[in-house]
Amino acid sequence: MNPGIDLQGSFIESLKSFGLPPGVAKVLWMPFPMLIMLVGATLGVFTLVWLERKISAAAQQRIGPEFIGPLGILAPLADGLKLVFKEDVVPAQADGLLFTLGPAIVVIPAFLSYLIVPFGQNMIITDVGMGIFLWIALSSVVPIGLLMSGYASNNKYSLLGGLRAAAQSISYELPLALSVLAIVLMSNSLSTVDIVNQQAGYGILGWNIWRQPVGFLIFWIAALAECERIPFDLPEAEEELVAGYQTEYSGMKFALFYIGSYVNLTLSALLFAVLYLGGWEFFVPIGTIAGFLNISETTPWLQVVAAVLGIGMTLLKAYFLIFIAILMRWTVPRVRIDQLLDLGWKFLLPVSLVNLLITAGLKLAFPVAFGG
Amino acid sequence: MNLAEGVQIVSFGILSVMMLGAAIGVVLLDSIVYSAFLLGGVFISIAGIYLLLNADFIAAAQVLIYVGAVNVLILFAIMLVNKRQEFQPVPRAWIRKAATAAVCAGIFALLSTMVLSTPWAISTATPAGNASVVVIGLHFFSDFLLPFELASILLLMALIGAVVLARREFLPDDDFEKAQAEALKLPERPRELVPSGRNETVK
Numbered sequence: 001m002n003p004g005i006d007l008q009g010s011f012i013e014s015l016k017s018f019g020l021p022p023g024v025a026k027v028l029w030m031p032f033p034m035l036i037m038l039v040g041a042t043l044g045v046f047t048l049v050w051l052e053r054k055i056s057a058a059a060q061q062r063i064g065p066e067f068i069g070p071l072g073i074l075a076p077l078a079d080g081l082k083l084v085f086k087e088d089v090v091p092a093q094a095d096g097l098l099f100t101l102g103p104a105i106v107v108i109p110a111f112l113s114y115l116i117v118p119f120g121q122n123m124i125i126t127d128v129g130m131g132i133f134l135w136i137a138l139s140s141v142v143p144i145g146l147l148m149s150g151y152a153s154n155n156k157y158s159l160l161g162g163l164r165a166a167a168q169s170i171s172y173e174l175p176l177a178l179s180v181l182a183i184v185l186m187s188n189s190l191s192t193v194d195i196v197n198q199q200a201g202y203g204i205l206g207w208n209i210w211r212q213p214v215g216f217l218i219f220w221i222a223a224l225a226e227c228e229r230i231p232f233d234l235p236e237a238e239e240e241l242v243a244g245y246q247t248e249y250s251g252m253k254f255a256l257f258y259i260g261s262y263v264n265l266t267l268s269a270l271l272f273a274v275l276y277l278g279g280w281e282f283f284v285p286i287g288t289i290a291g292f293l294n295i296s297e298t299t300p301w302l303q304v305v306a307a308v309l310g311i312g313m314t315l316l317k318a319y320f321l322i323f324i325a326i327l328m329r330w331t332v333p334r335v336r337i338d339q340l341l342d343l344g345w346k347f348l349l350p351v352s353l354v355n356l357l358i359t360a361g362l363k364l365a366f367p368v369a370f371g372g
Numbered sequence: 373m374n375l376a377e378g379v380q381i382v383s384f385g386i387l388s389v390m391m392l393g394a395a396i397g398v399v400l401l402d403s404i405v406y407s408a409f410l411l412g413g414v415f416i417s418i419a420g421i422y423l424l425l426n427a428d429f430i431a432a433a434q435v436l437i438y439v440g441a442v443n444v445l446i447l448f449a450i451m452l453v454n455k456r457q458e459f460q461p462v463p464r465a466w467i468r469k470a471a472t473a474a475v476c477a478g479i480f481a482l483l484s485t486m487v488l489s490t491p492w493a494i495s496t497a498t499p500a501g502n503a504s505v506v507v508i509g510l511h512f513f514s515d516f517l518l519p520f521e522l523a524s525i526l527l528l529m530a531l532i533g534a535v536v537l538a539r540r541e542f543l544p545d546d547d548f549e550k551a552q553a554e555a556l557k558l559p560e561r562p563r564e565l566v567p568s569g570r571n572e573t574v575k
Contacts, residue, residue, distance in 0.1 A: 023375050098409070129502030130429050137432040140440025144412055147447045151405060163451060170444060174531075190505055345538040353531070 006122050008033075033125045037114045045262040049076035051319075052326050059330040080255065088251035095152040102149025103249070103256035109138040110263040117270045118192050120280050120310040131192040132184065135271065136177050139226065139264075143169045146235075146245055149257075153248040161244025164337060165235035168225060171344040172232075176222035178352035179215040182359040183208055183275050186371040192271075196279030198371055203285050207278040211370060214355045216276045218348055220321075223268035225344070228261060230329040234337050265325060266318065273317035280310030384424055391417035408450055412443040426499035429508060 008029055015025035050065070050073055057064025065072025090096050116131040118124040128134060143166035150162015184190055186208070187198035199206050209216050225232040235244040246257050273279060282289075286306050290297045335343065363370040394413035401407050415438040422431035462468070500507045512520040 027375065127502075128428065130432055130505055133429070133436075134432050137436040137440065140436050140444075143444045144409070144439065144447065147444070147451065148409060151451060159451065163448070166444060166448070170441070173440070191502070342538075345535065349531075350535050 008122065037117075037125055038111065041111060041114055041263055041266065042259075044266045045259050046076040046080075047319075048262045048266060048322060049079060051322065052329075055323065055326045056330045059327065083251060083255040083258070086251040088253065089248075091154055091248045094154040094248065098148050098152035099248075100253065102145050102152055102245075103253045103260070105145030105148060106142055107145075107256045107260040107263070109141045110260050110267060113138050113267055116192050117267070118196060118274060118279060119314050120307050121193065121197075123280075123307065123311065124193060127191055127193050130190045132180055132195065132271070132275070133190045135267075136173070136180065140170075140173060149249070150245040153245070155248055157242040158245050158247045161235050161242070161247065165228065165245055168228070168232065168234065168340060168344075171341055172222045172225040172348070175218050175344065175348035175352040176226060178349075178356055179212075179218040179222065180275065182212060182215045182352075182356050185356070185359050185363060186211065188371055192274050192279075196274055196281065199278045200281050201285060203281070203288070204278070204283045207276065207281075209276040212276065212355075212359070214351065215359070216272070218352045218355065219272060219275065221343075221348065223272065224325065224328070225340070227265045227268055227325075229265065229325055231332045231334045232340055233329075233334060234340060237334060265322065269318040269321040269325070270314065272321050273314055277317045280314045282309055282313055380424055383420070387417045387420040387424070391421070404450055405447075408443065408446050411446065412439050415439045415443060426501065427504065428502075429504050 011029050011032075012022065012025040015028060016022055020028075053072070053075060054064045065075035068074040068078055090099055113135045115125045116128060116134055118127070146162050146165040146169065148162075150158045150160075150165070153159070183195060187195045189195065189198075195208075199208055228235055234241075236246055237244075246254060249257060286302075286309070287297055290299075290302060295302055359370065391414055394410045394417065397410040398407045398414065401410070415434060419431040419434040419439075422428075422434060
């Protein structure tokens with residue numbers, strides 16, 4: 001396998017050549033990927049908010065934000081500033097401590113999960129062995145934050161909204177985990193890097209989406225439900241209900257929920273790209289292109305081009321999925337709460353169990369195609 | 373002592389304090405909701421200690437199962453129960469509390485002597501690290517096959533049971549249906565619809 005660029009290795013080597021001990025050089029390296037990921041995730045939220053406004057405007061034959069910066073690109077920034085300067089209200093007789101802690105518990109797992117999103121062979125914060133399992137474990141913490149903020153608001157609508165949101169979140173976690181398990185079964189590893197590498201080699205034909213036609217649909221539906229997007233945005237159906245567990249929140253605490261939901265959507269799209277769309281792989285394998293052009297795969301400039309292409313491809317696939325999610329939000333009606341729970345427990349759960357069984361059977365029958 | 377060891381010792385200290393503090397809070401606080409949230413804190417701290425012991429899979433499983441499932445279930449149970457009952461102060465409650473404290477102290481003393489007197493066999497094998505999932509899997513299918521299969525059948529039964537319970541065709545009783553039909557009918561006389569052309573004539 002082509003190792004690609006090792007930024008960490010070269011950074012530590014160059015610091016060592018200045019006479020720093022290797023331990024210190026490694027400590028100096030550590031904040032960089034985390035900082036880049038944090039900034040990237042936040043910028044992703046801004047992009048997503050802008051896209052949402054523009055695409056919703058296009059869907060409703062409006063223009064959308066236009067004058068705040070070129071094409072209204074600074075509109076999300078204005079939104080953010082507004083939320084920063086808003087008064088931070090804690091309702092009377094609400095539980096101040098839990099009220100503040102709730103949004104934090106909702107947001108932190110979403111940002112932590114960026115730990116395992118790979119943008120290239122070495123472009124990942126850490127390649128933990130249980131990669132995708134870590135994401136499932138972290139996202140299972142979110143319902144606690146929802147229940148906490150619902151309870152602490154001292155408002156019956158908030159409490160009911162929190163309970164509904166938590167019920168939705170835990171009932172769609174099962175099909176999500178089972179559809180991920182089918183992928184893990186095929187790639188023999190929980191690590192996101194291994195999952196992408198298992199899809200590499202045949203370009204677009206090797207992507208998991210062809211091998212998991214049912215699994216990817218289940219994953220996408222469950223991911224939309226986990227992100228509380230239409231058609232599953234029942235906890236805070238903005239045109240119909242009181243805003244659920246967010247009812248009493250304003251200012252930065254509301255902004256945390258807002259950021260959290262968009263970070264979660266970006267994360268789900270990125271992980272969908274990693275699990276089913278070949279991650280950073282181009283439509284045609286880079287090795288084939290290099291062979292066609294008669295260049296060695298280890299040529300420095302080709303590696304840089306491949307790395308840039310890898311980041312570009314990951315983002316392109318993720319934003320394609322985000323586009324679909326936004327388009328769905330502005331064109332599809334939402335389901336009722338009983339339909340939502342019915343769909344999760346009566347349909348998606350059995351179907352994902354059968355999907356897992358069939359994947360295991362196919363793996364035994366055709367080890368070449370399904371990762372023996 | 374190098375940097376990694378220092379970080380380990382400091383995080384072990386923080387995690388232990390968090391765990392003990394949260395556990396004491398679970399027992400001593402009056403508000404049951406606070407106790408339930410603090411229980412989540414205890415579980416998270418235990419997961420952190422598993423991480424320090426190089427058991428990353430166990431740590432993630434701890435978060436997924438205990439925080440994400442058990443604790444959420446406890447919170448659901450607390451929040452869905454709507455029991456409005458005045459708390460009767462028990463006469464001579466201090467006897468109960470003292471007895472509980474004595475039992476707890478006894479168990480603590482017993483356990484600590486056991487921990488200190490047992491000659492623990494500390495493994496010298498290098499930790500599996502990222503390959504821990506593979507090692508655990510190999511153990512499951514060799515020397516721990518029977519417990520693994522039994523546990524998985526139990527969990528599968530629970531899962532299928534949930535699907536069966538959810539898919540069960542609900543046969544409502546007659547009176548239930550009648551009551552529902554009456555409840556849904558609005559107590560209103562049927563009236564004629566307003567002709568749609570009238571608005572235009574007014575305009």
